[in-house]
Every structure is written in structure tokens, then in C-alpha cells.
Amino acid sequence: MRTERKLTRLDRVFARLDREPERPTHIDVPRMSRHRVVLLAATLAFYLAIVWSVIITSWLVRFDWQVMFFRPYQQWPEIHAFLDYYVVLGQRGPTAVMVAAWLGWRSWRQHTLRPLLALGVSLLLLNITVGAAKIGMGRLGPHYATTIGSNEMWLGGDIFPSGHTANAVVTWGILAYLASTPRARRWLSAVSAVISLGVGLTTVYIGTHWLSDVVLGWAAGLLILLALPWFEPLIARVEARIFAVRDAWRSRREGTASPVLEPARAGGPPSATAPVGVPAMRSSCETSADEEPAAHEPVGGPCTPRSSVHLVPAPHTPRSERTSAAPIGSRRPPQSDRVTRGTTPARPLTGG
Numbered sequence: 001m002r003t004e005r006k007l008t009r010l011d012r013v014f015a016r017l018d019r020e021p022e023r024p025t026h027i028d029v030p031r032m033s034r035h036r037v038v039l040l041a042a043t044l045a046f047y048l049a050i051v052w053s054v055i056i057t058s059w060l061v062r063f064d065w066q067v068m069f070f071r072p073y074q075q076w077p078e079i080h081a082f083l084d085y086y087v088v089l090g091q092r093g094p095t096a097v098m099v100a101a102w103l104g105w106r107s108w109r110q111h112t113l114r115p116l117l118a119l120g121v122s123l124l125l126l127n128i129t130v131g132a133a134k135i136g137m138g139r140l141g142p143h144y145a146t147t148i149g150s151n152e153m154w155l156g157g158d159i160f161p162s163g164h165t166a167n168a169v170v171t172w173g174i175l176a177y178l179a180s181t182p183r184a185r186r187w188l189s190a191v192s193a194v195i196s197l198g199v200g201l202t203t204v205y206i207g208t209h210w211l212s213d214v215v216l217g218w219a220a221g222l223l224i225l226l227a228l229p230w231f232e233p234l235i236a237r238v239e240a241r242i243f244a245v246r247d248a249w250r251s252r253r254e255g256t257a258s259p260v261l262e263p264a265r266a267g268g269p270p271s272a273t274a275p276v277g278v279p280a281m282r283s284s285c286e287t288s289a290d291e292e293p294a295a296h297e298p299v300g301g302p303c304t305p306r307s308s309v310h311l312v313p314a315p316h317t318p319r320s321e322r323t324s325a326a327p328i329g330s331r332r333p334p335q336s337d338r339v340t341r342g343t344t345p346a347r348p349l350t351g352g
Contacts, residue, residue, distance in 0.1 A: 090164030169221025
């Protein structure tokens with residue numbers, strides 16, 4: 001008895017990869033709901049509170065110094081080698097390449113540019129907001145601190161907020177933002193939260209950031225993800241514009257590569273080998289399958305289409321351009337009228 005082999009998870013994955021690309025009938029685009037607006041306002045208030053706490057050198061700055069003097073990299077040196085590689089998950093270059101490769105494949109499968117455009121918008125917002133905050137507040141890191149207990153602000157640094165942490169929140173969180181199902185969105189949100197939390201704590205362990213830098217980096221990345229629905233109309237317009245330019249370029253390329261020749265008469269088949277300028281002469285010489293070709297036609301003479309009732313005259317060709325059908329040396333009759341076939345023209349008398 002023959003039994004069918006049970007498909008494994010890997011078989012189902014490859015079967016899905018072998019399918020033709022198709023655009024989903026419904027793409028769930030997040031909207032700026034009231035719940036999201038409340039979260040955005042709360043995150044923005046938390047962001048401003050952290051900045052103000054550091055500026056006034058509150059208990060948060062003192063806690064930063066306590067963590068720095070604790071020196072976690074000396075307390076647990078056995079995990080230092082692993083965390084040196086793990087922190088790469090927060091670097092902008094490698095993570096952007098990995099996520100862009102995945103989203104590019106999704107764009108090709110779904111015939112949409114929204115995933116790549118959403119990633120580009122989020123990274124652009126990240127560079128503008130976080131970069132401006134870093135340069136504007138100019139805080140020095142733990143390795144370059146000058147005065148114990150100070151907030152180290154406006155001294156030319158560039159670590160507040162933490163770029164690694166904010167980049168991890170945005171880069172991995174965009175996968176959850178673009179998830180196609182609610183279940184996938186929940187799982188990817190949890191995974192991105194764990195990765196960004198681990199990256200932030202790793203920078204504190206290594207000693208490159210204060211703890212307040214990491215907390216502000218989490219808030220900065222979350223603000224970008226919560227504000228993305230405001231940019232969805234812009235993403236849709238850019239996608240439509242790109243597709244319009246692509247379609248115009250394709251039609252222009254196809255029009256120049258394979259020009260369409262109009263037939264000589266309505267209903268007649270177009271000729272593939274006729275010159276571009278004279279499609280009518282080619283089509284007038286074609287005969288259907290149930291008709292016989294005209295007999296005793298002169299070589300190179302004008303072709304006349306076969307009709308069931310009468311012959312339709314072909315376009316006039318000057319006599320100087322016609323190919324002579326008579327033997328070399330003979331002369332045509334001087335009459336301008338065409339001589340009836342089968343008769344011999346009278347030759348002129350020579351001599352006296």
C-alpha cells in the first residue's frame with residue numbers, strides 16, 4: 001500500500017518560496033488611532049522628563065555614576081567576548097543591510113515598495129532626530145568624563161541619547177510594524193523589544209554609555225515607530241509615483257524595440273518583414289490560402305490584390321522604375337497603353 005510522505009516544516013517553507021509573487025488583496029496599514037496618539041504623547045513626555053533630569057543633575061545622574069563605578073565588565077568578564085559581538089545588532093550599517101534584504105524580498109513577493117520605503121523613512125527620521133539631539137546636548141561618555149558627579153552636558157560629546165539603542169528599536173521594530181498578521185506583529189514586537197533591551201544594557205556593560213543614555217535611546221526609537229502612520233500617505237504617493245515612472249519607461253522601451261506596423265486594409269494581417277515606410281505594398285501582394293497566385297505576371301511588376309469580382313488597380317509605378325520582362329536588346333512598343341497579354345507587338349520596318 002502506497003502512502004504519501006508527510007510534509008515537514010522545511011518542505012512547506014520551500015513550497016512557499018516556489019510560488020509566484022503575488023500582491024496581497026489587503027495590506028494592513030497601521031493608522032494613527034487614539035490609542036497610538038496617547039502612547040506617542042506619553043513617550044514624548046517621558047523623553048522630555050529624562051532630558052530634564054539629566055540637565056538638572058538629579059538622582060538619575062548620580063545613579064549613572066554609581067553604575068559606572070561598579071564596572072560591570074570587570075564583574076562578569078566571562079561574557080565580555082559574546083557581548084562584543086551581540087552589540088553589533090545595534091549598529092546601523094549591518095542591521096540596516098540585513099533588514100533591507102528581508103524587506104526587499106518581501107517587496108518583490110508582494111509587488112509593493114511599501115516595506116522598503118517605510119524602512120527608509122524610519123532611518124531618515126532616526127538620523128535627523130537622534131543626530132540632532134546628540135549634537136545639541138553634547139554629552140560626554142563614561143570613558144571621557146571629567147568631573148565626578150556632573151552631567152557632562154555641552155562638552156562636545158555625542159552619546160546622549162544612545163544611537164545603538166535607538167537604532168535597535170527602530171530597525172528591528174520596523175519588522176513588527178510591517179507584519180501582515182496580528183499574531184506575527186505580537187511575536188516580532190516581543191523579539192525586537194528583547195533585542196533592543198539587550199543592546200542597550202550591553203553598551204552600559206561595556207562602558208560606552210550612561211544608563212540614562214540607554215533609557216533615552218529607547219524612548220527616541222519608540223517615538224519614531226509610533227509616528228510612522230503619519231507618513232503612510234507620503235509613502236503611498238511616492239510608491240505610486242515610482243510605479244508610474246516604471247510603467248512609462250517600460251511602454252517607451254517596448255514601443256521603440258518592436259514597432260507595430262499598420263495593415264494596408266482594415267482586417268488585413270500586419271506584415272512582420274515589410275519596411276516601415278511601405279506596409280501597403282507588402283500587404284497588397286499577399287494572397288489567401290484558397291486563392292491561386294496570378295499567372296504570367298511580369299517580374300518586378302506591380303502587384304494587384306485578388307478579388308472575387310474584379311481586379312483592383314495597384315498604385316502606379318513609373319515605367320522607368322519597372323524591371324523589363326522582354327529579352328535584352330528588344331524594344332518596347334512606343335504606345336503608352338499596356339499591350340494585351342498573348343499578342344506580339346508589330347516590329348518597325350528597317351531598311352529602305
